[in-house]
Amino acid sequence: MTYTSTGSPGSIGGATRSYMGSDDGMKTLATLLLLLIPSLVLAEDPLPSWNEGPAKQSIIDFVEKVTDKNSDSYVPIYDRVAVFDNDGTLWCEAPLPMQVYYVLAELKIKVAQDPTLAEKPMVKAALAGDFEKLLQGTHYDGLVEIIGLTHAGMTTTEYDAAVKAWVKTFRHPRFDRTLAGMTYQPMQELLRYLRANDFQTFIVSGGGADFMRVFAYRIYGIPTNQIVGTNTLTKFELVDGKPVLMKTMEHMFVDDKAGKPVGIHQFIGRRPIAAFGNSDGDQQMLEYTTIDNPYPSFGLLVHHTDAKRAYAYDSHPPSSGKLVTALEAAPKYGWTVVSMKDDWKTIFFGSE
Amino acid sequence: MTYTSTGSPGSIGGATRSYMGSDDGMKTLATLLLLLIPSLVLAEDPLPSWNEGPAKQSIIDFVEKVTDKNSDSYVPIYDRVAVFDNDGTLWCEAPLPMQVYYVLAELKIKVAQDPTLAEKPMVKAALAGDFEKLLQGTHYDGLVEIIGLTHAGMTTTEYDAAVKAWVKTFRHPRFDRTLAGMTYQPMQELLRYLRANDFQTFIVSGGGADFMRVFAYRIYGIPTNQIVGTNTLTKFELVDGKPVLMKTMEHMFVDDKAGKPVGIHQFIGRRPIAAFGNSDGDQQMLEYTTIDNPYPSFGLLVHHTDAKRAYAYDSHPPSSGKLVTALEAAPKYGWTVVSMKDDWKTIFFGSE
Structure with a gap:
């Protein structure tokens, strides 16, 4: 669909004028105009940061x-x-x-509030960046422990904040x-x-x-x-x-x-x-x-x-x-x- | 906001004609018309089946x-x-x-396909309308059994059908x-x-x-x-x-x-x-x-x-x-x- 914006409105104007005498006509005209607007917008490249290919x-x-x-x-x-x-x-x-950066930042806050936490092996591993250790075992117990410390035991409001x-x-x-x-x-x-x-x-x-x-x-x-x-x-x-x-x-x-x-x-x-x-x-x-x-x-x-x-x-x-x-x-x-x-x-x- | 539908389009027609020469004008007119349409709808009682009170x-x-x-x-x-x-x-x-009607209808279909099912105590109870029995026990085992028979063990496509x-x-x-x-x-x-x-x-x-x-x-x-x-x-x-x-x-x-x-x-x-x-x-x-x-x-x-x-x-x-x-x-x-x-x-x- 093409639309010439510089010409006279004559191309749709005749139809437009005959539409204007009734409610239905008003709705039809509005619909027609809305159909034109997206076509103007979509004429631009929708993905400008993508190389052609x-x-x-x-x-x-x-x-x-x-x-x-x-x-x-x-x-x-x-x-x-x-x-x-x-x-x-x-x-x-x-x-x-x-989310790992969040977990680490949050762990540091928790440890500052309760230094005994730092003695837990999995907390030690996380803070030392030893993620291999957290992922050991069939049930990722270390990872689950760390997620539990930073994502549970608080209200949803506290977590969001x-x-x-x-x-x-x-x-x-x-x-x-x-x-x-x-x-x-x-x-x-x-x-x-x-x-x-x-x-x-x-x-x-x-x-x-x-x-x-x-x-x-x-x-x-x-x-x-x-x-x-x-x-x-x-x-x-x-x-x-x-x-x-x-x-x-x-x-x-x-x-x-x-x-x-x-x-x-x-x-x-x-x-x-x-x-x-x-x-x-x-x-x-x-x-x-x-x-x-x-x-x-x-x-x-x-x-x-x-x-x-x-x-x-x-x-x-x-x-x-x-x-x-x-x-x-x-x-x-x-x-x-x-x-x-x-x-x-x-x-x-x-x-x- | 009121809108007279029977008059000539003159009241907004003059503006319309001057709008029609530019893209912005087209958008403005479309917006104006859309503003009018909802006001016509909302003027009606939105809850006609509710008694006043x-x-x-x-x-x-x-x-x-x-x-x-x-x-x-x-x-x-x-x-x-x-x-x-x-x-x-x-x-x-x-x-x-x-959903209980669905369960009962589905149970009947299953029993027709596999009559041994009818011997299960909970299936018997359900088909006899003895819902008390299904709800006995702390974990509603009877109810869960019946739901399992009618809502699991099939693909989502089969269930939907x-x-x-x-x-x-x-x-x-x-x-x-x-x-x-x-x-x-x-x-x-x-x-x-x-x-x-x-x-x-x-x-x-x-x-x-x-x-x-x-x-x-x-x-x-x-x-x-x-x-x-x-x-x-x-x-x-x-x-x-x-x-x-x-x-x-x-x-x-x-x-x-x-x-x-x-x-x-x-x-x-x-x-x-x-x-x-x-x-x-x-x-x-x-x-x-x-x-x-x-x-x-x-x-x-x-x-x-x-x-x-x-x-x-x-x-x-x-x-x-x-x-x-x-x-x-x-x-x-x-x-x-x-x-x-x-x-x-x-x-x-x-x-x-």
Whole structure:
């Protein structure tokens, strides 16, 4: 659809004038004008931080295909569900995932309040950066102990306040940027582009749901109820007559690997048509989204190939973001692989 | 704001013609027209099936207060979260909750396929209507066994198809109405009224999330991701290369009583400002919503007082919908109590 803005209004004016005599006419005119406005907006490049190439083109082709009402590939708005991993997909997870920085900062505060904590072997290991030790054993008991110390035993209000306070002080050790500044500009554009095309965007992450919810609306425009993450139960009580939710470590659900499709079913309740990840932990989410889906579907992997502007890793990542089997599966299932080095003009949000 | 529809378009026509020469003008005109349209709609009674009185007035006062930008009570759209119990609040739960009818219908199908099932004591009890027996013991083992037989051991696709098939055949034993026909007309109007005022409406029910999700968008306009209910985990697998989610009975979360605020935190992640229920099972949800909330808040209990047009019950309900302690708490916390007999002109959807 094209629209010439400099000409006389004659091309639609005749019809317009005859519409204006009734309420229905008013509504029709308003609808017509609204149809014109998006076409003006969409004429701009929706993904300006993406270099031209097959990755960018595959995104645009998919979005245009599923939003074209005259196409067999049209997907109703209700079913335009897009799911995004967070760590390594929407923001940087190197040298450590952001939530680990929170855990370490919080542990230091706890130890200052109660120095006996520092004698616990797992606290010692965490503060010394010996993460291998935390991950020993079949049930990751060390990691669970540390998460319990920093993510449970307080009210949800206290937890939110602690995360908020930390967000204000956080700066990335290498880039000296804030949390929001460590999100990827091209992915922020992708979130906006999908929403402009009536997609609902969800985070589906192995990170803590309560952690992400503190800031995700502000930095991604994603509301708390569109965030699926690792979670545990709270306990409801009236304390001095006031409602309180205490965070516990009970009933833990780990939203990673085969847990991601499970979390999607549990929290979203319908199958996505687009999934975005960066590691083997996202493979099952991409499989669930793209294999045997009655709708057209789209899978994308962000490949960390840019050591200069960010980090380069796949099989030996600085964190949990190993990308081996999913990368092998990509050609088989037609998943787009994005090379950060080649496909992205800019890496970090607002860094142009 | 008034708008005369019968006059010539001259009143805004002059402005229109001068607007039409530029893009900005087009947008301004579209905006103006859109401002007119909602005012035409909102001038009508938003709750036509509610009798005039304190209950109806309390709803309208609350909505007007939190949407008035010039008021101290204004609540940003992001935080306009409203939560609704389902059984007995949005639709009839007598003589048995709808999901029990599904369980019984499904049990009969299973027994026909495998007659040895009929020998199981709990299956016998269920088919004989001996629900007391199912609820014996501290862990409701009988009930869990029956739920397991009818809600687990199949894929999510198979389960959805079974519920869909049942929905088509269901008719209420007393009213001979469909599922949609057993929803309450006044509550349907309330859902629409809140949404027209930019509330997000969620179901928070003790019923099965997967059960409600099959039809809730069609009958309530509530999407799957805004339904919080009792849930268990699924298991993700590729079977013959195709993704499958198997329903299991593991990791059960019961979304009732003190579980409702817990479910709200887990799935919605922010505190509601309005809560609607009908039983003691909704008390904690109303407490969480209305006590010590930094925003203005609203709680409402549907009281089943109409034996003639529906059912009358509170302390001796036909199902689990006991309303005793919540009714006692209502005056203390300022919750609106709706008498179905006195406050509702119509009971069932589309029954005028």
